Amino acid sequence: MSSSFGRLFVVTTFGESHGPGVGVVVDGMPPGIAVEVAAIQRELDRRRPGQSALTTQRQETDQVEVLSGLFEGVSLGTPIAMLVRNADARSKDYEALKQVFRPGHADYATQEKYGVRDHRGGGRSSGRETVGRVAAGALARAALATVGVRVVGGTVQVGTVAAKRRDWDEVEKNPVRCPDAAAAQVMAEVILKARDEKDSIGGVVEVVATGVPAGWGDPTMTKLDALLGAAMLSIPATKGVEIGGGFAMTERHGSETNDVFDGTRYLSNFAGGISGGISNGAEVVVRVAVRPATSIGKPQTAATEGGGTTTIEIKGRHDPCICPRVVPVAESMMAITLADAWLRQRALRGRER
Amino acid sequence: MSSSFGRLFVVTTFGESHGPGVGVVVDGMPPGIAVEVAAIQRELDRRRPGQSALTTQRQETDQVEVLSGLFEGVSLGTPIAMLVRNADARSKDYEALKQVFRPGHADYATQEKYGVRDHRGGGRSSGRETVGRVAAGALARAALATVGVRVVGGTVQVGTVAAKRRDWDEVEKNPVRCPDAAAAQVMAEVILKARDEKDSIGGVVEVVATGVPAGWGDPTMTKLDALLGAAMLSIPATKGVEIGGGFAMTERHGSETNDVFDGTRYLSNFAGGISGGISNGAEVVVRVAVRPATSIGKPQTAATEGGGTTTIEIKGRHDPCICPRVVPVAESMMAITLADAWLRQRALRGRER
Amino acid sequence: MSSSFGRLFVVTTFGESHGPGVGVVVDGMPPGIAVEVAAIQRELDRRRPGQSALTTQRQETDQVEVLSGLFEGVSLGTPIAMLVRNADARSKDYEALKQVFRPGHADYATQEKYGVRDHRGGGRSSGRETVGRVAAGALARAALATVGVRVVGGTVQVGTVAAKRRDWDEVEKNPVRCPDAAAAQVMAEVILKARDEKDSIGGVVEVVATGVPAGWGDPTMTKLDALLGAAMLSIPATKGVEIGGGFAMTERHGSETNDVFDGTRYLSNFAGGISGGISNGAEVVVRVAVRPATSIGKPQTAATEGGGTTTIEIKGRHDPCICPRVVPVAESMMAITLADAWLRQRALRGRER
């Protein structure tokens, strides 16, 4: 249950970083939807390590195998299981860390929770778990496309450098995945500097859904804001989320932030496309705070299982800034959340959307 | 399902703002826990309207009636249903708004979602729905108290005025519910000014849990961050949430934000008490962005059901700043989330906590 | 969670037998459906004690109050909470049983489960909990009626006396609720004889749904058979359930029990309207085994809390045969299950049914 997301479009991931593989079961994909395995692979390639100098050099081809639920290129409405084998798992990089709790990592909390853990590469807490999310996200995108909904995203801040533009077509043209080509160059420099200093840097990822009709979501416990918030904060290394105007609105007045709707369109979008928990027909806009990667090469003080401390220099191959690789994951989680909200609205009204 | 929160400590609210009443069913309260109805009432009194000049003047005594699940002052382990009657519902204040979609409100989205709505006072989207949450939160607090966990909170920002201190004992001594007495005075002035201008102002509420042991939460989809994020963003008028260092961390380096643990205590708390989705033994710290109330007296342009627009001046009795009343609600949602995480950890390990 | 049934049409009951009241929250009723409170009351009157000499003489008027979710006679799509006050609760009838575990009852199991219990009248295990189910069932019926589905039922066996006919219009004309007027008379005699002997007698209740289209249910874990089985076995005093041919089929060959479908209609209905877990267009037929009521006046040996035994004669007012009162409950649970399956199919296909 703790590895599942969604109620009608249910995504369950499995797999440890250094086990046989990672994967996902998607239960609730509607039947009759054309799904290309190549499209799933394309999304996985965006998430894959080793894409550029800005990301970890772990080499994984991350080839997906679809185990069920598709028949002659079309979804059957049954669970779609997908598997990606782990290939380049240098487990021995982690031998030295067997009894060490790395600062900022989940090591200590995991040990306290389970009483046992796979210390190699973070086990279940590894970013590698997101492989399954991205594969599931590709299905959610295919489903949403049938009702005209599209999800895009990009890195909009690295350190103190913020994107000024939202040109989503630009995103795949630079390794930062920034929708502002000029800002992307400065961001890349900031990231490389952090890497060279054996350090890491934080940032912000923004995801946007277009084509969402008014009426998805719920007024109370499962507000669309709440579901999207959970989706984003379930991504490793995220520590904040905001919808539309977000935290900036806390300094403003209602007369400034009430989005006026002229019956056809909204004249502003402080609500981020969600009013009272329900989509209002405007673009759904979410930003997620990505902390600096906790795995850094700099010497750090770490606790040990016995109760003492030691100094460590983490040797694995890690991302100096996680944002570029969070982009496809955040998009996927948004797509999954919206696919679920869509199906729930279909249940409520008995209409296509 | 859309009115429920939690998996083992399941809170389901019901009730419209201007219907017979509002309430809640809590299914999953452990048996044998002493529960005072007076303690529940005390929390409801903190949420109640009409407490000061800073809040709406709607008069509701909000007397709770416990309908089930308690026997001789102790929880039975069965569902605890609680009911609060609506008293001062001036429905006719809303007659003029029957076919109007107020800017910033859920009116339009609700109509599109359901095809039918109770236009009086926001119906289900009203802040009045949170009565049930606060009553449930009082039970969660009683349950958590048995394992030494306590939740506190306060308003830490109003407009551009930020609290400098976190003196939680101060909170109930000022109407802003600010843990910084000096800042509270300035905040109160800002709020009264907004009220006098028939406007509203935003702010930030912080909630903190002490005594949470390491090991609550999960490493992937149901990270404690994600559950707390959903909890907070399910509260009306919230548009952002951050844990620990939150958005501020996005401008920092890993070498600055990795919390060093010396085996006994953390030397910093950028993680907000949660590492990799699992509590790490430090205080759990969450901040929530509260937008300016959308109900304001100033003239505004609003869409009408026919497709045109009209000018409205909202006449109801509303909060110029919602933060003071969000405080008990945010605390309640944190308590509910932690109670649920606690029970899940008990299931996992078969130990008291 | 343990008091909820359903995934999209979610029914949560609350209330102890001798507490302030019993009730239910229905979360997931589709919006825009006409609901008459009188129709809900009518179903509750069928379940009510004291209807005839065949049932318990406890006097409860069981007047329902709708607390939320209806507006001007129509469902809002929000939770519908309903409350029935307990009136004639003679708690002192149970004083003598405070430390006694009655044979056949849940007393001992409840004490072991919770460590605390409300000993008066069975608390949560009382048949009185079904008040909420019947109220919820009335809503499910109203919802299903909009797509042409109707649920009927009756007592088809008492002791060794079996009904030969299924004349559903006959059911409300005799106190046994038997669809065979002639058999009903014999059954009534059997029940009165048991009552006079301070004993009780078992029986079988059958429920049938007409108008269910092909396609509701699922092929694996949530087969419609499985959901209906859970629904029936969640009713107090039931110990068996069968669909269509049921146990009788275990003595037969496939060539006899394969229902031939000529493209228009089924020439037999051994499948009870469900093939491979999915409705197949034929009538859905379920039978439930109702054990003899465990509360009997005859002297019995009972265990006591200390570990010894005692002889008891249960003094409360009880049903000599529960079947007549199980009928509306079983119908309700079937309606609730089908309403849920209907909504899930709407989610899957995005069509009205």
Add this chain to the structure above:
Amino acid sequence: MSSSFGRLFVVTTFGESHGPGVGVVVDGMPPGIAVEVAAIQRELDRRRPGQSALTTQRQETDQVEVLSGLFEGVSLGTPIAMLVRNADARSKDYEALKQVFRPGHADYATQEKYGVRDHRGGGRSSGRETVGRVAAGALARAALATVGVRVVGGTVQVGTVAAKRRDWDEVEKNPVRCPDAAAAQVMAEVILKARDEKDSIGGVVEVVATGVPAGWGDPTMTKLDALLGAAMLSIPATKGVEIGGGFAMTERHGSETNDVFDGTRYLSNFAGGISGGISNGAEVVVRVAVRPATSIGKPQTAATEGGGTTTIEIKGRHDPCICPRVVPVAESMMAITLADAWLRQRALRGRER
């Protein structure tokens, strides 16, 4: 969601009969439990086709691969995914059935539900889906063993031949899996006769759990009876379930069927170990009605997609009596259900069991 069973011990199966493979994800296995892959394989071998002349001759080695959640022979508390490849899938056996709805099968209902289907071998409705259940059941058994709970089962009726004894050690010694060696011989003859006549025969499987302490289960919607009922009726080809005395009790009086408990042990077990939905400390006893296999070689009339009819002779390799292979599946579903109930009780009380 429709492929999942359980709330804390969550079992999700995937895979079509003639797709790449079948498998399961178990989310909720407690950490630190020793798990031998050989033990999982042993259970799968019991379910495997081609074991004897009494079962289908489809050849599948059904070798399980564990993809996650185990580390150095111990469960990590994370999802355990298991995969079995499909090998001997003679899809062309099914070409002729592409547009035919076989009598008794799910073909028509599936087509109406999804609008698309994998016609080869029943797709998702195939008995092959139970591979995942049995693998999950092996984990549930390992978990339950740590608290002294054991599940056994056997075929207790074939056609009109009933077992007189319950010698569970006998079960694996005869191909019928009957706990009565003498009855097993007669049953085998009945099955072979059905096979020779290109027909099939029904039967009853009984499963029993020993060592279940009092207190597992719930008093209302999720009674242990209800969960076990759902578990059993989710197995392909089952059409009835009874607990303890079951349908036989419907002909009896309360004075006969109330199990007297002398403070130490029950003098009878009509309740089948469950009182008021909660385990009472006695053996938990469940029987499930298995219909005759619907796949038979005899000529039958079948509907076609166009709306007409045709005569078919099913050519695949099928089981003349499903009971022997249902035994490990029913045991698995009972173990899964009890593992879930156990974890829920741990959540409620915070104790090992």
